[in-house]
Amino acid sequence: MAEVRLSNIRKLYGKIEIIPSLDLDIDDGEFVVLVGPSGCGKSTLLRMIAGLEPINSGDLMIAGARVNDLSPKERNIAMVFQNYALYPHMTVRENMAFSLRLAKADKATIDGHIGRASEILGLAPLLERLPRQLSGGQRQRVAMGRAIVRDPSVFLFDEPLSNLDAKLRVQMRTEIRSLHDRLKVTTIYVTHDQIEAMTMADKIVVLREGCVEQAGRPMDLYSRPANLFVATFLGSPEMNLLPATRDAAEFDLGEDGKLSGGADFGETGPRDITVGVRPHDIMLKPADQAKLKATVAVVERTGAETVVTCTLPSGRHVCAAMPGQVAVNAGEQVGLGFNPLQLHYFDTGSGKALAA
């Protein structure tokens, strides 16, 4: 087991800067999820940690040692790839044994490691099969088994669930997380799926254009996003943003009306403010009981939840999500109610969050 420290890490492809300068500390045994839109550099970062991409400058430390110039095998890491990357001509057992064979482990050691890994992952009945005789979920498990047998100090996962169907994805999510809880090996997991990030991580690192936008515990990021990007990236449906002009303690939304917030930014604070409100923090009220009025445009019911998209007088859409089944229909006039304490405020110019 090991902690991973990245300081001042920089990556260029030719003259294009993929990662300008990145610092990140990952503690021993921590489950860290790197999340961000495609092209944000998360996979590149993971591959740099694995030793599959050279690092242009900066220091990468694993367990206290600088590993920048070490080959993947010398870093004592294991990686699970998006398309599993199982060796097609080898059985499940041979796939798992490959790294141990290369390390010239004796047969008893190999059998011991494979036995333990296949017990943890329920692979015992599949050991003599070839990858093409396995389902997607089973292949995924073999890929994890191949990683486990090596007793690595760090596990790396590169979007491991994106080739699976939705149901299996949820199941494997739980399996990977419980595997981590059992083995307690430092894990770095890359995904573009914010639900995976929220549900699995001890710590989420949100990346954009090679920079860390915010890092922290999932619920901290959800309830106190550092900027507009993080605010809209995490949470589903995404946070509603209402650009406003501050007028004393009120927020003027133009033709949509005014909001009286729970925040006071004083005389010196910015005037142009974006008010953010999560769909789950909006209550639908009778139109005459709320300051903000809207027309219901679309109602989506999933059974457990009702998601209502409303149109404000300015034409802007606001999304509200309520538990259970709410009796509301498209075309109805409604009022939108908020708890002022659950509103988020951002400087419209810089996008940064303002402390309420």
Place this chain on the structure above:
Amino acid sequence: MHNSFSPLERFVRGLFLAFMLVWSVGPIFFIVLSSFKRQVDIFVYPPKLIFVPTIDNYLKLATQWNGFFHAMGNSLIVAIGATVLAGIVSFLGGYAYSRYRSRLTSWTAVYMIAVRVLPPIVVTLPLFPVVDRLGLSDTHILLILLYATFWVSLNTMIMKNFFDQIPYELDEAAYVDGATEWQLVTRILIRLTLQGMAAGSIFVFVYAWNEYLFAMIFTTNNAKTAPLILSELMGAIDGTVWGVLFAGVTLQLVPVVLLVTLARRYLIAGLTAGSVKG
């Protein structure tokens, strides 16, 4: 697919099939059959399909033209040598072209294909004085080099296609597992490109086995291959001994037919490499 052809359609298809069979298999059938006939029976009209087979022609080939078997040995040495050499070079070349992309590799790829398009004789004839000076004329090594070179360009591209179909993540997984590049190639990639190697090998072997022109230019005695003897049989001073010639041709056919039949599956895979996802 279900069979929903009308009787007329079926008749026309059968007719075509019969025509194609006669067209492609007919001459071979005639040669093989004739090799077991007495000289006088070979060209009688109408041709005899029922006759008493004889191995006289084969015996004559062995006794009067025993150079043929020596030449067959030469053909075998040259064909196997060229196949092995071309196999190794195009395997490594295909790996390099697939995994190490740069301006240099793309330029050399274009050059390789361009050279392959030129008439071989144009590229080869100027070599004659060089070969002579090196003392390589009339040797097995020379023919092996020539035949292998001739196929390396195409086979390298076939192998590149096979390597391209193997996701690069497999290489990376092997590296993370602790493999060196040599171990990656010898333990993983070689197994996954066997089909391509088999297909490429068949091309080279059949080509080297059948080749006539270069063998005629560059060999005189020691490394003479079987096709040369067959042509000598045709131009023998005392007239063509057809029965013996057909016996030689039949023997010459055997390895090719065997090889292509046994490796039909690989051959098709090699020809269609890249067109279907494995």
